[in-house]
Amino acid sequence: MTIKLIATDLDGTFLRDDKTFDISRFNRLLDQMDHQNIKMVVATGNKVEQTLQYFKHAQTDRLTYISSNGAMVSDTKEVLYKRPVSKDQIKKVLDWNTQTRAKMENLIILSGIEAAYVSNHATPEMIQAVEQFYPKVIQVEKFLEVEDDILVMELIWPENANVKDFVKVLRQTFGEELHTTGSGFGSVSILAANTNKETGLAALSRIWQIKPEEMVAFGDNSNDLEMLRYVGNPFVMPNAEEFMKERISQQAHADNEHDGVLETIEKLLADQA
Missing domain, CATH: 3.30.1240.10 (Hypothetical Protein, Haloacid Dehalogenase-like Hydrolase; Chain: A; domain 2)
Structure with missing residues (x-):
C-alpha cells in the first residue's frame, strides 16, 4: 500500500530529550515527501502554539498539527477540526x-x-x-x-x-x-468524549480522503496507542516502555535521541521511491 500520510508524536518520539531535532535533515525529508505527495502530521498533547515553537526553524507551513491530544487539528492558516468541551x-x-x-x-x-x-x-x-x-x-x-x-x-x-x-x-x-x-x-x-490522536487522524482521513492503511505513525506512550492502532503502518520507539512494545511490535530504526523517526522515514521514502 502506498504511503500518503506520516504522523509523529513529539516528546520521547520525534524530539530528542533536549527538545531538539535535526532541522536540515527534516527539511530535506519534507522536500522529498512533497515530491511523493505525502502529508506530514505532528500529533501531540501540546497546544499548537507551543508546538510551533519547536518547529520555528523548520518549514511550519508544510505541516499539519493534531494538538491538545486530538481536540484540535489545524495548519498555520486555519482550524480544520475541533472538539471542545461544552x-x-x-x-x-x-x-x-x-x-x-x-x-x-x-x-x-x-x-x-x-x-x-x-x-x-x-x-x-x-x-x-x-x-x-x-x-x-x-x-x-x-x-x-x-x-x-x-x-x-x-x-x-x-x-x-x-x-x-x-x-x-x-x-x-x-x-x-x-x-x-x-x-x-x-x-x-x-x-x-472519544477525543484522542486517532480522532484527529480520522478527521484528516475524511478531509484528505486518505485511508488509515495509507498512514504511518510513530509514538512512545499510552496516549499514542489509539493513533498507532488506527494506522496501517505503526512504529513504536525503542526507548518506549515495555508495555508499548508488547502492544505495537514494529519498532523505529533508532530511539528518539538518535533521530529514530527521521531515520525510519528516510527508509520508508526510499522504499516507495
Whole structure:
C-alpha cells in the first residue's frame, strides 16, 4: 500500500530529550515527501502554539498539527477540526472539583483556542509556571464566562498527589461523557468524549480522503496507542516502555535521541521511491 500520510508524536518520539531535532535533515525529508505527495502530521498533547515553537526553524507551513491530544487539528492558516468541551460539562467538572479539592488545593486551567485561562486567585508564581506551557495566559473572575472553545480542562495538584485516584473518580463520575487522562506530574486532563490522536487522524482521513492503511505513525506512550492502532503502518520507539512494545511490535530504526523517526522515514521514502 502506498504511503500518503506520516504522523509523529513529539516528546520521547520525534524530539530528542533536549527538545531538539535535526532541522536540515527534516527539511530535506519534507522536500522529498512533497515530491511523493505525502502529508506530514505532528500529533501531540501540546497546544499548537507551543508546538510551533519547536518547529520555528523548520518549514511550519508544510505541516499539519493534531494538538491538545486530538481536540484540535489545524495548519498555520486555519482550524480544520475541533472538539471542545461544552460549558455544561465544564460546569459539572468545576462543581465536582469544588466538592473534592478541599482535601488538597489544585490549579484549574481552561485551555482554549485563543488562550489559557486561570482564576484571578492564581499567584504570580503560578502564572509564571503556566506560561512555560501556554504562550498566552489570561486571568478571569468566572470560568463559565470565558468566550472561547475550551479544548482541555487541566486540573493540577501538587506533584506528590496521586492523580491516578482522581482520574479513577472522574471516570467513575462522568463515565463516557468526558475523556480523562493523567500524568505523573500532578496533572489531570479532561477532554470531550472519544477525543484522542486517532480522532484527529480520522478527521484528516475524511478531509484528505486518505485511508488509515495509507498512514504511518510513530509514538512512545499510552496516549499514542489509539493513533498507532488506527494506522496501517505503526512504529513504536525503542526507548518506549515495555508495555508499548508488547502492544505495537514494529519498532523505529533508532530511539528518539538518535533521530529514530527521521531515520525510519528516510527508509520508508526510499522504499516507495
